Amino acid sequence: MERVLFEEHRTDRPSNQRWELHDDLAEVICRCENIWESLQGARIFLTGGTGFIGCWLLEALRHANRQLDLGLQVTILTRNLSAFQTKAPHLASYGSFRFIAGNVADFAFPGGEFSHLIHAATDASADLNERNPRQMFDTVLLGTRRTLDFGLAKSVKRCLFLSSGAVYGQQPWELEQVPETWTGAPDCVNPKNTYAEAKRAAEMLCSIYYKQFGLEVSIARIFALLGPYLALDIHFAAGNFILDALRGRPVIVQGNGRPCRSYLYASDLTVWLLHMLVRGQPGKAYNVGSNETVSIAELAERTARLIGNGEFQVLNAGDTGWNPGRYVPNTDLVGQELGLYKTVSLDQAIVRTALWQGWNKQGD
Template identity: 60%
Template sequence: MNKTWSLADDLEDVFQRSASVWAELRGARIFLTGGTGFIGCWLLETLRHADLALDLDIKVSILTRDAARFSQKAPHLVEHSSFEFIEGDIIDFAFPKQDYSHVIHAATDASAHLNEFEPDRMFNVIVDGTRRALDLAVEKKAKRFFLLSSGAIYGQQPAEMHHAVETFLGSLDCTNPRNAYAEGKRAAEMLSAIYGRKHDLNIVTARIFTLLGPYMPLDTHFAAGNFILDAMNGQGIVVKGNGRPRRSYLYAGDLAVWLWHILVHGAKGKAYNVGSDEDISIAELATCVSRTIGTGETTVLGANDTGWNAGRYVPDTTLVRTELDLHATVPLEEAIRRTALWNGWHHA
């Protein structure tokens, strides 16, 4: 266990494992939506690190609703000379005048509250935002459009399916408004496929499952983040539900490596699962977090799980391993520890 870990260690690791990517991105002009969120921050952090090391002659335009707010969160990213921040909303932002070689569409409000109480808005933002990003890619004649989708498009995994493979057609109930986020992501993938055929747009997709790492908010609807926050505060971890849903957690450093490789080396028109294939129940996760950084105390209250997916949410990652030779390298316990350290936890 590396007790002296810092984020710089992860950035250097991503840099070293992505050498073939940086060579291909030299001179790139990238438009990035969702660049100020959890995943976007990792893309910017790792790209900045590579640019400082190699002087890549890149330019990145990052769409944001509030550049000043992000400047308080990550001033070093805002001040990086290769990055420019453009204020606007994903569904109607004005197209910049310059051309772009790559469009990375990572913008999605994954708010559980929005999905529950304003599913129409959730669906529309996903679909209309994707259409706007696609229109930009067409107008600017981008050579690559990278859609960050979600493993939610598969819906409820059948009990006998331990890992969802990319060829699984899904089991979403389109009569249930709670599936607005998942159906929106499915529609975004379909819209991208349509644009790909109609405009000969080079599209690749990442279907992202559950993640863990620095920049992940600890106080929203993500169970792992909530558990880490409670453990950091010296509290026992309480699982309100029955603890049976099963998830897997890919560390954000591995995520960044995978996304950069998929952007550059992924096959045109393909979708790749992005996540860990090592699953754990929510109850087991609570115990793991508490033992790693907390008091070791966990309580499972046993209420019926009312979340969007009470079963398994675990990807099959055979495709990304065999085609792109990508692998998860950070164990769950270490991912928990690094996330806590980045958020100010001090180990004994």
């Protein structure tokens, strides 16, 4: 069901400030003005279309198709269409979207011609990474190879692979923002790094297919995100904090709160990815994220102040996550080459994500 309009009522924001998802989508349409012609009549194959990023891509493509009469069609590979029909029926029932059932590692190639490919399918579950790392590795690597083989078989002209900032491994504390040229790497004998190593190997596959077969693949190394469709109850700290605040509880930081992150809002993410699909240089990786650093403790405090009761706690438990340090990208390259920049602040990203989840306090 499409979300309704909410109004922000906190006294520390401008009165009558309003937000709805339609506003974000209108902004995406405007900021992608110079690429829609390239997508006129496009036939796009999308893996991972029912996840957080996939939903945003589908929202934007549906909106552009309706507003601009692009005549584009999207075929979406999914493991569970019925779940997606419950999650986003307006997307699942849209006439220009076709859903096919299958696993990314061995799906049957659908018939028809395709001009563009977006490979977003992955399972970034921290639980799976801990419980069944071999399955995690196979899903990322075999799924990427199968999808690239599909691109070759269909003579797809433009491909975009969604990788991860995790490929850099542990970012040194003294390196405030990690650039694409940094050659650090995860510890390859630590199974906690299974997801990161799989993404590194998948990037190499993309490079091989470009060099050996001429398949034009651009790579997006995605860092932490916020926005509608974000799951609040899994391993993402920002989502957990928003959920605590929405339930009227103190925002809880399990660890010491010192790790540093940054968060790109989903509308900015969508603009960047669509531009990379059309304009990204083949064989090149681009960081996709915010360069605004925030510690986990600061994020908890900010979330509690913006949408909660102002209370937060840092429990100082042992940090068992894959990255207890910095995870902040340098985004100069995407700005210089593609003219792309962050437009939504962290505070706005937190508030809009909460509004999507139904936060609409009266009289704060």
